[in-house]
Amino acid sequence: MINPKNYFKNHGIQALFLLVFIVSIYGSTAFSNAFYVDAEAVINHPGGVYNWNEIGRFGLIGLKYLIGGNWYNPYFEGVMFLLTYWILACVSVYLVTVLLRKDNVLLSTLFAGLALFFPTYADQFMFRFQAFEIAFAMVVVMIAGLLFIRLLDTRKKGYAVAIVLLEVLSFGIYQSMVNLMIVIFAIVYLFSISYYEKKDRVYLIVSSIILFVIGFVIYEVIAKLFFSSGTYLSDSIGWTSGDLKATIMNLLAYYKHCLLSQDVFYPYTFTVSVLAAVGMLIFILATGRARKGSYALGIFAMLASPFLLSVLTGSPTAYRAQCMLPFACAAIIVFVLNELGAGEDGKTPGNTNAKANVEANKANLNANKVNVKVGTKIIKCAAVCVSVVLIAVQCSVVLRLFYTQDTIRKNDEITAIEIMNRLNGCDTDGKPVVFAGHLEPKGNGSCYTKDQAQSFLAYSLYGFAYVDGVPVEDAEYCNTHRILGYFESLGFVYTYPTQEVVNKALAENAVVDGEAKNLYWPSDGSIVETDEYVFVRLSE
Numbered sequence: 001m002i003n004p005k006n007y008f009k010n011h012g013i014q015a016l017f018l019l020v021f022i023v024s025i026y027g028s029t030a031f032s033n034a035f036y037v038d039a040e041a042v043i044n045h046p047g048g049v050y051n052w053n054e055i056g057r058f059g060l061i062g063l064k065y066l067i068g069g070n071w072y073n074p075y076f077e078g079v080m081f082l083l084t085y086w087i088l089a090c091v092s093v094y095l096v097t098v099l100l101r102k103d104n105v106l107l108s109t110l111f112a113g114l115a116l117f118f119p120t121y122a123d124q125f126m127f128r129f130q131a132f133e134i135a136f137a138m139v140v141v142m143i144a145g146l147l148f149i150r151l152l153d154t155r156k157k158g159y160a161v162a163i164v165l166l167e168v169l170s171f172g173i174y175q176s177m178v179n180l181m182i183v184i185f186a187i188v189y190l191f192s193i194s195y196y197e198k199k200d201r202v203y204l205i206v207s208s209i210i211l212f213v214i215g216f217v218i219y220e221v222i223a224k225l226f227f228s229s230g231t232y233l234s235d236s237i238g239w240t241s242g243d244l245k246a247t248i249m250n251l252l253a254y255y256k257h258c259l260l261s262q263d264v265f266y267p268y269t270f271t272v273s274v275l276a277a278v279g280m281l282i283f284i285l286a287t288g289r290a291r292k293g294s295y296a297l298g299i300f301a302m303l304a305s306p307f308l309l310s311v312l313t314g315s316p317t318a319y320r321a322q323c324m325l326p327f328a329c330a331a332i333i334v335f336v337l338n339e340l341g342a343g344e345d346g347k348t349p350g351n352t353n354a355k356a357n358v359e360a361n362k363a364n365l366n367a368n369k370v371n372v373k374v375g376t377k378i379i380k381c382a383a384v385c386v387s388v389v390l391i392a393v394q395c396s397v398v399l400r401l402f403y404t405q406d407t408i409r410k411n412d413e414i415t416a417i418e419i420m421n422r423l424n425g426c427d428t429d430g431k432p433v434v435f436a437g438h439l440e441p442k443g444n445g446s447c448y449t450k451d452q453a454q455s456f457l458a459y460s461l462y463g464f465a466y467v468d469g470v471p472v473e474d475a476e477y478c479n480t481h482r483i484l485g486y487f488e489s490l491g492f493v494y495t496y497p498t499q500e501v502v503n504k505a506l507a508e509n510a511v512v513d514g515e516a517k518n519l520y521w522p523s524d525g526s527i528v529e530t531d532e533y534v535f536v537r538l539s540e
Helices: 004-009 012-030 039-043 058-067 074-100 105-116 120-125 128-154 157-173 177-192 198-227 244-259 269-286 292-313 325-340 358-368 377-423 461-466 480-489 499-508
Strands: 433-436 527-529 534-537
Touching: 004 012, 004 074, 012 074, 012 105, 012 120, 012 128, 012 377, 039 480, 058 128, 058 157, 058 198, 074 105, 074 128, 074 177, 105 325, 105 377, 120 128, 120 325, 120 377, 128 157, 128 177, 128 198, 157 177, 157 198, 177 198, 177 292, 177 325, 244 269, 244 292, 269 292, 269 325, 269 377, 292 325, 325 377, 377 461, 377 480, 377 534, 433 480, 433 499, 461 480
Parallel strands: 433 534
Antiparallel strands: 527 534
């Protein structure tokens, strides 16, 4: 394997470029204090572990206590996130170089750009209190992938043990790493077809399945025995809903959603990746290339791997959990570019031994590599340009999502000041405050609407509880606890109501048909004070 010390020593400019790129895209949101969903739980009650204990995120809890991050510190978390994400970028380009078994700065940089700057990350990194830990988990998965390559080359059992331990750690930080690990195994297989004989490819497949199953089982056992009665994964099974047809239709709609780029979180990167993969597969089959069956399997595995977990659970992947599709898209595009010979520089740094015989590997590669006449410089340049455009489009969407959130949160704060000014005219000393209804987000023409970006990023915090599927009838919701938690995070504490008080306030202040016009915020009749509570009616 290429010596990592020598690689990074010789690629300082590439590492610096990645750092500048990451800070340019994620720097603003890393240090943003814009309020986000569930933030009140960590801001107002520092030192706790939120609900991570209940859903089996023991790795995340461990990291919090290890670095002192269990006390809300957005600036420290921001620094750690940017640093860790930069390490992730560096490990990613190194992984690609090891997979290609040659130094190709262009392809490795394109991989990092496609994989690490994807709109779904905007939804994930909105939760800034766990952004560093998620980035760290992704680093752990990349390292596990590198160790897997070492295992294939050396067959030393110590690497297998290390891989399992890293899997358990990453799964315990964030359960989406389960699917990302599957994607990494698929990537290793696709890029190793030219270098391994049939028996070695079979070993690769079998060992990856065994290692994954062992790691997943250990994680599930630890989570259920010591941290929760259920886990984040096992509690998200759609197949047990009782409506098989609805579950299947929901999954098919989700796949169509991704493939046709039907919202801002899924740009045309996946569409291009699928077309590129199918085109390359047709070319491989048409030219009679050796090992075409393995290539077909590898390409299919790459296309399917990001969605395997959604199939197993019967539930579409949430935006914030979709960290595997970007890596699959990046791998497919880099694979196609490599087959076209894009960015060839003729260098082969370090030891490229795949099973202790570098010369045999080179001879095998040369014997099986087809001289693609259609891969002219024009086609290569066009393919690279398409990749660069995709990265630009992805970054544009990410930054616009961040801008949307910042704009809406600034207006939310203005609304909070207006509401609290009105509440100051009431006797709120020990008297609970009840909110009913919700407010629409206040953005401008450059912001995404909540219909375009169905995420908390584009919702007003006064409407967090009114997202599809959230039980607004509960006392903790109906927006009351969210809003009061937000006020508390600003330094203004009001008394929280009980379920009985909420029910009474809603019953006594029910809107009669025809009277609603002058009863909703910000009208004078929107705030009602009684001897027991203060009632704020935002909407119906």
